[in-house]
Amino acid sequence: GQNIDQPTEMTATEGAIVQINCTYQTSGFNGLFWYQQHAGEAPTFLSYNVLDGLEEKGRFSSFLSRSKGYSYLLLKELQMKDSASYLCAVMDSNYQLIWGAGTKLIIKP
Amino acid sequence: GAVVSQHPSWVICKSGTSVKIECRSLDFQATTMFWYRQFPKQSLMLMATSNEGSKATYEQGVEKDKFLINHASLTLSTLTVTSAHPEDSSFYICSARDIEREYNEQFFGPGTRLTVL
Secondary structure (H helix, E strand, C coil), rough: CCCEEEEEEEEEEECCCCCEEEEEECCCCCCEEEEECCCCCCCCCEECCCCCCEEEEECCCCCCCCCCEEEEEEEEECCCCHHHHEEEEEEEECEEEEECCCEEEEEEC | CCCCCCCCEEEEEECCEEEEEEEEEEECCCCCEEEECCCCCCEEHHHHHCCCCCCCCCCCCCCCEEEEEEEECEEEEEECCCCCCCHCCCEEEEEEECCCCCCCCCEEEECCCEEEE
């Protein structure tokens, strides 16, 4: 079956760095997405990886290793507004998004 | 660009009534739209994939006669929850895929919070 695993919850300190991991097993692979979702709101797109390596976008970076079925989202210089759930999603061979359960990130002052 | 709107933002209805939710892509054409449901503290659950001009594809366990989906144009899809019951209370989110974009990412509407009394 298809499976996306990510930690349920993480806590970090304002100004610090946090890495959110995601491992996946899917039927086919057409890219991996990271979305941010604040409580009570819809998800917003953060990043997309389809080739191995690191994609950097401001304070956020995303890494992919297709051979290991592994990705991480790296958040630097954490701000209180980064408190949210972070969703990992893989696009399978049918271009369908398979969603992880999300990682709730709590930022403490 | 790539803005998706949803209406209404929230709705409260009595058990047994039907509720229609609209999803619109405002500045792009979306041949494919997706309907999700999200219960508190849970992940997104795909309900169905809606393709313009054809019947929606429902995920396993989703009743097509209860959740009616119509994708009549390239910018509008509707979800009608028929004979709603309290267990249908949830956060319903639509998304649309902009085929002109390089990444095929989905852009989400703001969601509709449905409460069935």
